[in-house]
Amino acid sequence: MNSTRWQVDFVQPSKELLTISMSGHWCAADNLPSPELLVEKLHRFPNLKKIAYHTENIAHWDSGLLSFIVMLNKICRQNSLDVSTDGLSKNMQSLLTLASAVPERENTKSAPTQSTLASLGHHTKQLYFEFEKMMEFIGAITISLSILCRGKVKFLGRDLFYFIQDCSVTSLPIVLIISFLMGLILAFIGAIQLQAFGAGIYVANLVAIGMSREMSPLMIAIIMTGRTGASYAAQLGSMQVNEEIDALKTTVISPIDFLVLPRIIALVLMIPLLCLYGDLVGILGGMLISNTFLHISASAYIHQTTSSISMVDVLVGVVKSLCFGLLVAIAGCYQGLNCGRSSDAVGSATTKAVVTGILYVIIADAIFEIILNILKI
Amino acid sequence: MTMNVMPIEQPPIQVKHLDMAYGGTIVQKDINFSVQKSEILVIMGDSGCGKSTLMRHMVGLKKPVAGDIFYNNEPFWSGGITQRENRMRHFGVMYQSGALWSSMTLAENISLPLQEYTTLTAKQIKEVAAFKLSLVGLAGYEDFYPAEISGGMCKRAGIARAIALDPEIIFFDEPSAGLDPISSKRLDDLILALRDGLGATIIVVTHELASIFTIADNAIFLDSERKTLIANAPPKELLKHSTDAKIQRFLTRGAEGVIQP
Structure with a gap:
């Protein structure tokens, strides 16, 4: 050697x-x-x-x-x-x-690092541009919706049907598991505390109100962010990479009308139904725990549930989930349409769609709580 | 007494003092050229010089930093969005990768612009789509999805979609890159036939020399170092008369000693 x-x-x-x-x-x-x-x-x-x-x-x-x-x-x-x-x-x-045939290119190296103050300014400016772009996007969706309301459908019915199916029937199994477990967890937490006061039966109230007003809309919004919001971002992002969005633009077909609208409509229409389904499954989960650990009969549990829950609670949940669905769809589509032109960019657009989607949902939920509290609903 | 004044015919496409930039970095500046009706213009240049970017400006995808493009004497970018969109309806654009809409079959891809902008019946649309596919050698592939065919076939289907509406101006972004020599030759024939048959004005971004010398009536050359247009003439004339070393090297595949800088 x-x-x-x-x-x-x-x-x-x-x-x-x-x-x-x-x-x-x-x-x-x-x-x-x-x-x-x-x-x-x-x-x-x-x-x-x-x-x-x-x-x-x-x-x-x-x-x-x-x-x-x-x-x-x-x-x-x-x-x-x-x-x-x-x-x-x-x-x-x-x-x-x-x-050595082609001389080394100058000025291709990265720019010198900025001072903290300059980079803070840069980021703030960037944030403002991002906000402006988002507002433009929401404005464009509003215009498209108003055109749709006047009866001019510019997307394919087949697309809408596909997206409706994707965020309803195919989402049921995951919604079933998560909602059932949420009901179960709520019942467990309640059971330990309430049993100490001999008020075990009130687990039914806790689960029914907790699920319908808060947990079901929130959990389903989070599931749909990871499932549908991310898939919207990935679909539109890869269309951006393949120049399919450019091809739509040069054919003078608005990507908002053709691609974004059917996705938003599908999610906004279907998410309240998923929420109601989640309510029901969650209550069943609570019933299972009450029955096995607190020995509350099914009929007593159902009676307690129906007497504690009001239409308002269910409606609050439905309205919340409608709003969350809109936010999730907007976050997914916005990130997808503003994706860069590489496969890496599609990945980061998907991540951003999930992160911003969850963030919007939580912020909206907090705002809802404040408003409901003020209105005493 | 009346006087008949013959109007001086302006070229249908004029690019005037166009500056292009990406995120603050100037790609090309002060680009001026015009394209005559039914002319085939080739945009040449080394990789990364901004050929495709120029095309993106011309088709309405990217706003110029300065200057404008005039179609039939109407400004394209400073004229408002409605005017621009009306103009864009007369364009056909073929993208580098084909850019077919992946959720639709080839026939549906070609039908979409027809459904949007013509009053043809569903049957007529189907016939037109089948005919356009046969023009690019894809007869019988109507019901295939883009994912089911090869890259070269996607490209050809992209051309079929670009010519769906018999547009006045057709843009091709590197049409023959990645195609086999026979498909490439067929494509050149198609481009010439579109010009001769439909009278279309055609703008092609390419650096395939064989193609350039076969189809181009006129050419422009963008330089990435000087960041501007350095030649505007038919390619055969450029080969004969251009004294610019870079253009000579480009047109002779880098043959040394033709003309020294």
């Missing part, structure tokens, strides 16, 4: 010329020397003006050798040393000629 390892010898035919004689294996994997180290050794030769190579004894070489020579040449020239590449083999020379 050692006999074939890379080796460098210096031969000095004259005072001004130094030949770097290379032999052995010169491959990238052979732990090659650093060019800087070699240049340091050149300082041992005063009055040196020119460097030449001798490479006939090299057994094997690859790009490792070439990048070593390129670096060495560069450093030598910086130290005002002349370099002759005549001693390199023909193949090496032709590759080196190719590498």
Whole structure:
């Protein structure tokens, strides 16, 4: 192994010329020397003006050798040393000629780092632009909706049907599991506390009101953000990457009319139904716990539930989920349409759709609570 | 006494003092050229010089930083959105990757513009779509989805969609890149036939030399270093008379020693 390892010898035919004689294996994997180290050794030769190579004894070489020579040449020239590449083999020379055929482009490196204040300003400006763009997007959706209300349908009925199916029937299994478990968890939490006061039956109130007013709309909105919102962003994002959105624009078909509207309508129409379904399944989950742990009969539980829950509670949940559905769909479509033009951008658009979707839903929920509290509903 | 004044006919497309930028970085500046009716203009230039960007400005996808494009003497960008959209209805655009709408079959892709802008019956639309597909050698592929056909076929279907409405101006973004030589030749024939048959004005972004010399009536050359248009003439004339080293190298596939800089 050692006999074939890379080796460098210096031969000095004259005072001004130094030949770097290379032999052995010169491959990238052979732990090659650093060019800087070699240049340091050149300082041992005063009055040196020119460097030449001798490479006939090299057994094997690859790009490792070439990048070593390129670096060495560069450093030598910086130290005002002349370099002759005549001693390199023909193949090496032709590759080196190719590498230096197009001069290195200047000003392509990243901009110098900004001061904290400048970057704060930059981010604030960016945030403002983002807000402005979002408002424009919402404005465009409003215009499209008003056109739709005048009876001009500009999307395919087939698309709408597909999206309705996607956010209703195909979402049922996940909604079933999550809502059932939510009812179950609520009942467990309530059971421990209420049993201490001998008020176990009130678990039914807790589950019914908790699910219908709060948990069901919120959990379903979060499920739909991860499921539908993310898929909207990914679909529209990859359409952006494939220039499909551009093709719509140049055909003078508005992407908002054609792509965004059916998605928003489907989600807004279907999410309240999912919410009602979630209410029901959650109550059943609560009933299971009450029955097994608190020994409350099913009929007593149902009676307690129907007497505690009012239409207003259910409606509050439905209205909330309508609003959440709109926000989730807007977040997904907005991120998709504003996606960059690489596959990486589609990934980040999807992530952003989920993060902003959940954020909008939570903020909207908080606002709802404040308003409902003021209105005493 | 009346005097008949012959109007001086202006070229239908005029690009005047156009500056293009991406996020504050100027890509090309002060671009001026015009395209005559039924002319095939080729936009040439090295990779990354802004050929496709220029096309995006001309088709209404990207607003110029300065300057404007005039179609039949009407400003395209400063004339308002309604005017621009009306103009865009007379464009056909073929994208680099085909850009077919992936949720629709090939026939549906071609039918969509027909449904939007013509009063044809469903049967007529179907016939037109089938005919346009046969023009690009895809007869019988009406019910295929874009994901079910090859990249080259997607490209050709993209051309069929671009010519769905028999547009006045057709834009092609690197139509022959990635096509086999026979499909590429067929495409050149199609471009010439569209011009001769429909009288369409055609703008092609390409750097396929064989194609350039076969189809181009006129060409412009964008330079990425000088960041502007450096030549505007038929490619054969450029090859013969241009003294610019870069253009010579481009048109001769980098043959050395034709003309030294």
